Amino acid sequence: MSTAPDSATAPSTPILPPLQIGKHTIDSPVVLAPMAGITNRAFRRLCRQYGQEGLRAGGATGASSLYVSEMITSRALVERTPISMRLIEHDPDEEPRSIQLYSVDPVTAGAAVRMLVTEDRTDHIDLNFGCPVPKVTRKGGGAALPWKSTLFASIVAAAVREAAPYDVPVTVKMRVGIDDDHITFLQAGKIAESEGAAAVALHARTASQAYSGHADWSRIAALKQAVTTVPVLGNGDIWSADDALRMVAETSCDGVVVGRGCLGRPWLFTDLAAAFAGSSARVEPNLAEVSSVLREHARLLVEFHGDEGRGCRDIRKHIAWYFKGFAVGGQMRQQLGLVDSLASLDDLIASLDLSQPWPSEAADGQRGRAGSARKVALPEFWLDSQELNDEQRAMIALAEESVSGG
């Protein structure tokens, strides 16, 4: 991979100390955000590989960042559905192994955690309380849930109670609140801390913002002030290593969580690890290098799905992200979007002008979901009280059925 010419080579002073998540010491205080349909074993492998390169560039050695799985519904896991069993797989060299669970009730959450820890399937569990997708919030799950503070506390407590005997840390990922009138993050952060969560991560948007507008990093600074005994991780709108450094400088957070910025750009983890190690080295791949990462991603997806057709269909959504800013014509992009075999991907890549340099600004900045603000879909009377009523209690048991997306 090409790096920017001003690469620093000598080891320098780290920007932050290693991140401590329970018993795990994470040298580079960076977390790959859980992303449904994206952060499977294949993508995590690429990100891990690039994270290691960044640590070496910064003169450090050892384990790199924390790479979280896409969210897995606790109920599906307890039922051992084939999809959830595949999603909890890790590569043999993943350390620590990390899994994100989605749950709306303490009994199922506890059962899912118990299964993971007693069967030695993970080293870290993250709980998803940030999903703004209507089919999730409509049933009281995801970002709608912390509003119900007792329910939220009981889910965190159940997960921690099951995981603690195995020394597996449980972390919480959440949003600022449901909307500007129903802000929950400070209360939820303190509850999570007192129920034994090993860290709290904040996507600094409300559910009603979805992915629109900007993350309000001042909320991360406020959470850092409120939660004093466990690490606070900041999330939202980190598109470059410099954004990550800026978030730390502005909020004093203990680490950063990076999602959309690494879509089609797993080498961002090289930049992030290098930046936190105090190095100014940045990766600027040309189209030949980008194409070979894309090709490797496709190969890993084929391996992950155990099926060439499925793997190739899965890589399609990544192609526009990989080629962002490069001169790849509309017709070519269309053909790439229909790719159905590794051989056809190879042929299409071979027909590109692979000598194109990294397009800098055209490739930088936002990628992935944006969308617009909206009214959050919620169960009836949800906002009337922070406690569940009987009807809501009965309804919420159904909320774990068939959900996906964050």
Ligand SMILES: Cc1cc2nc3c(=O)[nH]c(=O)nc-3n(C[C@H](O)[C@H](O)[C@H](O)COP(=O)(O)O)c2cc1C
């Ligand atoms: C495609 C996609 C899928 C996501 N899936 C999840 C998920 O499974 N669990 C979760 O907690 N958040 C999920 N998120 C939210 C991200 O983890 C992250 O909080 C959000 O994208 C903001 O960070 P960013 O600005 O770095 O992208 C998803 C986001 C995207 C774009």
